Amino acid sequence: MIQDNLIAIRQELPPEVKLVAVSKFHPVEAIREAWAAGQRVFGENRPQEFARKVAEVAAWLRGRDSDIRAIPLEGAQGVTAHEVPRDEVEWHFLGHLQTNKLKLVLPYAALVQSVDSAHLLDAIQDWGKANDRLISVLLELHIGAEQTKQGFKEEEILDILFRADKYKNVRFCGLMGMATHTDSEDDIRADFARIADFHAYLRDLFPELTDFRELSIGMSGDWRIALDYGATIVRIGTAIFGERQY
Numbered sequence: 001m002i003q004d005n006l007i008a009i010r011q012e013l014p015p016e017v018k019l020v021a022v023s024k025f026h027p028v029e030a031i032r033e034a035w036a037a038g039q040r041v042f043g044e045n046r047p048q049e050f051a052r053k054v055a056e057v058a059a060w061l062r063g064r065d066s067d068i069r070a071i072p073l074e075g076a077q078g079v080t081a082h083e084v085p086r087d088e089v090e091w092h093f094l095g096h097l098q099t100n101k102l103k104l105v106l107p108y109a110a111l112v113q114s115v116d117s118a119h120l121l122d123a124i125q126d127w128g129k130a131n132d133r134l135i136s137v138l139l140e141l142h143i144g145a146e147q148t149k150q151g152f153k154e155e156e157i158l159d160i161l162f163r164a165d166k167y168k169n170v171r172f173c174g175l176m177g178m179a180t181h182t183d184s185e186d187d188i189r190a191d192f193a194r195i196a197d198f199h200a201y202l203r204d205l206f207p208e209l210t211d212f213r214e215l216s217i218g219m220s221g222d223w224r225i226a227l228d229y230g231a232t233i234v235r236i237g238t239a240i241f242g243e244r245q246y
């Protein structure tokens, strides 16, 4: 099932677009199944669950323990960053991140896609400096109609990027956004057009930010539309793993 879903999506996805398999709320067995089908990039949105899965998958990949259920669930504490085999699996963090949870996420995340406040960005910079690490991030732009969705306004992102050199331990890799949850394709297109235009505008305005290339838009219901707007990363959960059991 998971394997068929991945193959079908991959067939439609241009090879240069990165597919993040959003495994939140699904068991590690589902991740292993996707991995066996060739998927290497996974996304999670809750720090504790993220750290636990990083540790379990790392242990599994190193063959330290053939039965992953035997590994305690206390999180990734037992695994140091260099032990996570990045060429074999790449983890993205996609959810709201509180500053007191950074140590569960930053040692292991190849990309933090969901930076949604200056406060969080400052804390990431401090953590990166203290740990001598360069943290790759996307800035989340609020594009959907929902009040509750996280994300910056355009002017807040401008404000940050004008001060980008202050963030020496942060690599600004682009924008992430979630379109309005709606059946109206026109509304979804309007959301994606807005973030794509803003992304292009920022790339013109800040040519010195050479890493600011990524546009992470598109989920299970709208990733085909996102391709029309230049998505470089799509984040797909349900269409790969099935419905989540909350």
Ligand SMILES: *Cc1c(COP(=O)(O)O)cnc(C)c1O
Pocket (backbone or CB within 6 Å): 022, 024, 045, 094, 095, 178, 219, 220, 221, 235, 236, 237, 238, 239
């Ligand atoms: C859960 C989630 C996804 C995946 O959603 P699906 O509709 O299941 O594909 C993508 N992006 C973010 C930020 C998410 O939280």
